[in-house]
Amino acid sequence: MKKENQQHDEDRKDEDLVSGIKIEHNKVPKLLVAVFYVVAIWAIGYAIFMPGKLEVEPEAAPQDNKGELIFTGTCLNCHATGAAPDLKGVTDRLKEEDIKNVIKNGRNTMPAIGHLYTDKEIDKVYEFLEDYR
Amino acid sequence: MFTDEKWSSSKNWFIAAVIWIIIGMSMGLLTAAKQIWPDLLNNRWTTYGHIRSAHVMLVIYAWLSMAYVGSMFYMIPKLAKTKIYSEKLGNFSLVFYNIVILEGFFALLDGQTSVIEYGEFPLWVDVQLLIAIVIVAYNLFKTVGQRTEKMLYVSLWYFLGSLLWLPLTWIVGNFPAQWIPSGVQQGLMGWFLGHNAIGLWMTTVGVGQIYYLLPKLTGRPLYSHQLSMIGFWAIATFYVWNGPHHLMNGPIPSWISKAGVIPSIVLLIPVWAVLANFWGTMKGSWAQTRTNVPLRFTMAGTIFYLFACLQGPLQALPSVSSVIKFTHWTVGHAHMGPFGAFSFTSFAAIYYILPKIVGREMFSKKAMEAHFWFSTVGFLVFAFSLWIAGVVQGFAWIEGVPFLQTVLMMEPYVQGRAIGGTMMYVAQFFLAWNMYKTIKVAKQEKKQQALHQAVTA
Numbered sequence: 235m236k237k238e239n240q241q242h243d244e245d246r247k248d249e250d251l252v253s254g255i256k257i258e259h260n261k262v263p264k265l266l267v268a269v270f271y272v273v274a275i276w277a278i279g280y281a282i283f284m285p286g287k288l289e290v291e292p293e294a295a296p297q298d299n300k301g302e303l304i305f306t307g308t309c310l311n312c313h314a315t316g317a318a319p320d321l322k323g324v325t326d327r328l329k330e331e332d333i334k335n336v337i338k339n340g341r342n343t344m345p346a347i348g349h350l351y352t353d354k355e356i357d358k359v360y361e362f363l364e365d366y367r
Numbered sequence: 368m369f370t371d372e373k374w375s376s377s378k379n380w381f382i383a384a385v386i387w388i389i390i391g392m393s394m395g396l397l398t399a400a401k402q403i404w405p406d407l408l409n410n411r412w413t414t415y416g417h418i419r420s421a422h423v424m425l426v427i428y429a430w431l432s433m434a435y436v437g438s439m440f441y442m443i444p445k446l447a448k449t450k451i452y453s454e455k456l457g458n459f460s461l462v463f464y465n466i467v468i469l470e471g472f473f474a475l476l477d478g479q480t481s482v483i484e485y486g487e488f489p490l491w492v493d494v495q496l497l498i499a500i501v502i503v504a505y506n507l508f509k510t511v512g513q514r515t516e517k518m519l520y521v522s523l524w525y526f527l528g529s530l531l532w533l534p535l536t537w538i539v540g541n542f543p544a545q546w547i548p549s550g551v552q553q554g555l556m557g558w559f560l561g562h563n564a565i566g567l568w569m570t571t572v573g574v575g576q577i578y579y580l581l582p583k584l585t586g587r588p589l590y591s592h593q594l595s596m597i598g599f600w601a602i603a604t605f606y607v608w609n610g611p612h613h614l615m616n617g618p619i620p621s622w623i624s625k626a627g628v629i630p631s632i633v634l635l636i637p638v639w640a641v642l643a644n645f646w647g648t649m650k651g652s653w654a655q656t657r658t659n660v661p662l663r664f665t666m667a668g669t670i671f672y673l674f675a676c677l678q679g680p681l682q683a684l685p686s687v688s689s690v691i692k693f694t695h696w697t698v699g700h701a702h703m704g705p706f707g708a709f710s711f712t713s714f715a716a717i718y719y720i721l722p723k724i725v726g727r728e729m730f731s732k733k734a735m736e737a738h739f740w741f742s743t744v745g746f747l748v749f750a751f752s753l754w755i756a757g758v759v760q761g762f763a764w765i766e767g768v769p770f771l772q773t774v775l776m777m778e779p780y781v782q783g784r785a786i787g788g789t790m791m792y793v794a795q796f797f798l799a800w801n802m803y804k805t806i807k808v809a810k811q812e813k814k815q816q817a818l819h820q821a822v823t824a
Contacts, residue, residue, distance in 0.1 A: 249588060252518040253446040255579075256588030262597070266643055270636050277629045286625030288616050288685045 696757020
């Protein structure tokens with residue numbers, strides 16, 4: 235009985251009264267302390283070892299089908315619809331220089347698109363046209 | 368001109384807040400409806416961009432902030448065991464604040480914006496809003512200054528901290544960001560405001576409210592002084608660093624990126640400390656939530672707070688962010704803190720404080736129940752639609768599904784969101800009606816009492 239009272243008194247000592255609200259002094263739960271430590275260790279590890287961003291792989295080998303991509307993405311918008319002549323076997327009908335010149339500077343109703351591509355890309359388009367028949 | 372009546376400023380801030388939640392959420396509902404019928408109300412004033420930013424600014428700076436100020440005008444004098452420094456100034460600041468919000472609202476509808484999320488008002492409104500906030504803060508600091516209770520209760524730490532942090536983040540986010548013309552720096556400063564408006568104003572005042580309400584509503588002592596210390600100082604230390612995680616995987620230096628990720632995860636410490644404290648206090652009182660609606664609102668708020676703060680840190684990780692960024696998920700997450708957690712605690716604060724001010728309990732308990740269930744179920748429908756949508760959308764983008772197809776895939780989820788949103792919106796009418804009735808009936812009762820006294824005397 236006496237012991238119980240003592241216990242009770244000790245509990246009471248552990249209470250503050252602020253603005254009419256009682257505040258106990260319970261210990262921080264052990265699980266929570268463990269979580270705090272894990273988070274702290276993780277934070278230090280992340281700061282030291284991680285890049286902080288997703289690592290983006292450098293672009294794979296230069297695209298081998300660039301010529302085809304430009305051809306289907308740009309040329310065929312007109313040359314497959316009947317709005318402009320069919321390009322099958324065009325390399326037999328025109329010289330390499332002339333074809334590249336038409337791509338760069340346009341002809342009749344075809345607009346100049348040279349400013350959109352590098353010389354290398356236009357070479358690729360020509361290479362593709364050689365096999366397009 | 369402005370009344371000096373005791374508790375009048377607290378009551379009036381609450382009334383204004385509830386009017387604004389109806390206006391602000393109707394903007395949100397219109398936004399959701401426009402995702403279903405894109406041509407709905409498509410005119411100069413109410414295009415999608417205008418309405419969406421008006422919704423965000425109104426629910427945060429009009430509804431939630433006014434509800435916060437309303438509860439602080441009651442809780443702070445109670446905790447300081449004094450009366451408010453100046454009720455007149457409180458009522459003046461309310462009128463001024465509302466004029467500024469109206470200006471900002473029309474500026475946004477007019478198409479003026481500073482393009483900073485959570486800080487969309489143009490500069491001329493920002494300056495005035497800052498003045499209004501400072502007047503409120505001055506009044507409340509003066510109140511604490513004349514306190515008769517020597518110790519400061521936990522809620523007061525949070526309130527006073529928030530009243531300092533809000534103007535500071537407002538200044539950093541709004542002013543230099545509009546003068547610095549370049550992209551990344553501007554984005555970082557904008558997100559300093561964007562995330563700290565959430566973390567050092569919405570969260571901290573909301574947590575302060577719960578610290579006040581819990582012991583009062585349950586009649587139980589606060590669980591642990593030590594946990595409140597850990598929670599307060601950890602959030603005050605780490606929260607400011609959270610802004611950069613909004614630009615994750617973007618063109619920011621990787622050290623800034625890391626400086627944003629780490630504190631985001633470290634936030635688990637204050638969040639769990641605070642929640643352990645709340646739930647420790649609740650031990651043995653959970654059954655009360657069956658009948659006590661304000662307490663149920665508070666506890667539902669703490670649960671949503673936990674879930675918001677499990678999502679948040681994970682979303683800050685670069686790998687998770689790469690899937691859910693720019694998807695509907697973010698919208699679901701962004702509603703959980705401001706609506707699920709802290710609007711709920713503000714509802715609880717209104718239901719606890721208003722009866723004490725008018726001297727009569729809330730008019731209808733059924734309306735309170737309806738308010739709770741429509742809000743909760745509506746929010747869950749709303750949020751889960753968006754979360755599922757976000758994950759589907761994120762992975763579809765990674766798979767390279769054509770964009771238009773991913774838009775069509777979202778149809779059922781966008782509809783689900785609108786249905787949930789409608790329920791959340793309807794819920795607020797129960798609150799507004801209940802408040803109106805309570806205040807009106809209380810006035811009548813007082814009149815009758817006075818009459819009765821006059822007759823018997």
